[in-house]
Amino acid sequence: MNKTIALAGNPNVGKSTLFNALTGSHQHVGNWPGKTVEKKDGQLWIGEQEIRVVDLPGTYSLTAYSIEEIITRDFIVNEKPTAVIAVVNAANLDRNLYLVTQLIELDIPVIVALNMTDVARRRGLAISLKGLSERLGGLPVVETVGNRSEGLEDLKEAIELVIKYPHTGNVQTSFSGIVQEEIESLKVMIEGQEQLKENYRPGWLATKLLENDLDVIKKLETLEVEGLLESARAARERIETQTGEDPEILIADQRYQFVDKVIDSAVEHPRETTITRSERIDKVVTHKIWGLPIFLLLMWLVFQFTSNVSAPFLDWVDVFINELILKWTVRILGLAGLGNSWISSLITDGVIAGVGGVLVFVPVLLFLYLALGVMEDSGYMARAAFVMDRVMRWMGLHGKSFLPMIIGFGCTVPAVYATRTLENEKDRKLTAFLATFMSCGARLPVYVVFGAAFFGASSGTLVFAMYFLGIVVALITGFVMKNTVYKSKPPVPFVMELPPYRIPRPRDVWNQMWERTHGFLVKSGTVILGVSVALWLLMAIPAHQDLGPFNEIQAGDSLFGRISGLLAPVFKPAGFGSWQTTGSLMTGILAKEVIVSTMSQIYAGESLPVVDTTASFQEDLVLVGTGFGRAAFLTVQETINIIPRTINLIPFVDLGELDFLPTEGQELDYTRLEGSLIKAFEKTAGSPRAGAIAAVAFNVFVLLYIPCVAAVTAMKQEFGRRWMWAQITYTLVIAWTASVVVFQVGKLFFL
């Protein structure tokens, strides 16, 4: 075997997929000598001929700035492969052809594999293979779709032809004017020196010397070529004097011009449609005045969709867990003679109540992930950060701060780490501080359960209000701190990558939805399960031996109940001073979803359902099945109802909503936990209306108090213990103050 083909290309262009398709299982994976960069070597048979195929590291250019670039070019220069397959992303020729120009400069046979042509076609790009080949000096251009192995035979044919008739492209690449003149004169000098001529392509070496490529110059310094190096230095000075530009910049610029010409003549791109369409949408969506209201309206719609549309399925999952799983688990345990044992209590009050209490919210999250998926895939999500930049600057904050803050809507932990993108230490600390007020995804189940229990069809408004309040508190805090504690230099302006708008693709949205929901299920089966079991134990251990034996006491008399009860009076002014709510807030520090699982465990113990022993399993299955149909029907109804609800935001407009399946008693639509919460808050606050105000105050506290333990640890790691404690203290004070204000002022207005 003496023929070698190397695969070169930008990262993520499907190079490895093509390599796998070409070599099949005949490959060896290792590292490049002395480097940690992966090296893939394989064999390809064309007829009887065995060809070595080498997958080079992904790189955007062949300068000497990164290890991948040096490996790639050293391999081509030193090992002199028979040909290089330049794997090119057809959907992004600008970036990819820049590398191709440099491969051509190396004066080796190049085959252009135009990969991802399906993506390019979807984007409306029409690429002329013939035109591209002509503009690239007659290089073979082959269309491939690596992941579907399309175009492989054509590629093999091109390889076969190049091996038989090596062709290096009859094109003077990109250079012109003084650059080309100086290259030519250096080339003559290089060709006059045998040792250089043997090891390097003269044109490429001349270009590198003009670019002042330190890697190449260092290698030449070991040879006796001082004259050449001196001439190169003089040539660089002449270019700089004549053009006023650094030769490296001039050379790169001429390459870009060459690429532009190639694309202009070989590609029909729909920039007049796609780009201008995105620009037109951006003119409205990121508008100075309308951008923010549009962002808020979309947020409102997302939460309407998330909480109201998912509500029927939430009720259905609740029925599924309680009427099927819990009921039949109790029955089976009873038949096994374990009816009143601690094992039964652990399974029903601990695992099913805790994990099941959180699993009830899977539909809510599913709908949230659907909405997020649509926003991400359509390209809007990035714009949200862009829109908020103006608000941030108006408040004197760094616009880039809003990126970590938007990440904080998902989870506070990566938001804290994302502050590393800010250079200034004060900006970093301030941004991390503010990111904790962004309502993370794990808090959503709390708002949804309280929204559904206390506000019915308006639950989406409560959820929206919580997210909005988080932003407002963050901005006010930021404004105050920026003008006091964290005074710093004016922020550095920045450019942001914004994906073009597109119609969301159902498959991509579904994949995102499924991956995230799967993640939530994993979290339920690990973290929440662990906490539920630990909590069950704490609720089974009596605070004092006189109170009763293990697992046979009132929850309030348990170790957990009594400890929570000690802190409960602190929350009395906020209307939720019970040991149950206090206990939930305490466990919520571990992970915010645990607030719901704790409440579910506490209230489940207090109101276990009466097990209907007459219904058969089949009858229960029918109940669950018909419930599913009803939930599906109501979901459609609630989706349609978003329209009148949104229009009703306009003052004095009051459109009616669809109600195809009116329920006789509202209580029928409550989950077990929701019903318990209504009674508990009513009791603590004094009246049904005060209970609802206390519920809002509780949600405000959940929104603003200490983030979870993982986020606190991230803060300590990034900014130190002192800063962490300052943050914990501030969030506790602000959360308590805000919830007390909400309850007390709410009582004044609504009672």
Added chain:
Amino acid sequence: MATTTLSKLLEKFEEISGALSIQALASELELRPAQVESMVDFWINKGRIRVSTNPSECGSCSVQGDCPFILEMPRTFELVNDHAHNQELVSRIPCNQK
């Protein structure tokens, strides 16, 4: 006075205030956004522009790779005034891809 498009791009980075999208920048320079991205690569290599990717690092969180709450944000680019060679501020593997 910049004579090359590459230098003009760098000048634009020096002139901008606030946030600007690649599209808007391309529009001002009468280039395709993909051209601007490609040219920005050059300046990143030269250490004159810094790219910031928002990391999805999860620290001590026990959920790590299966977390449903990770949101990805787009890359941002800003001028490096000290001419030091650029290095990505954060180049960690997103925890949801580990």
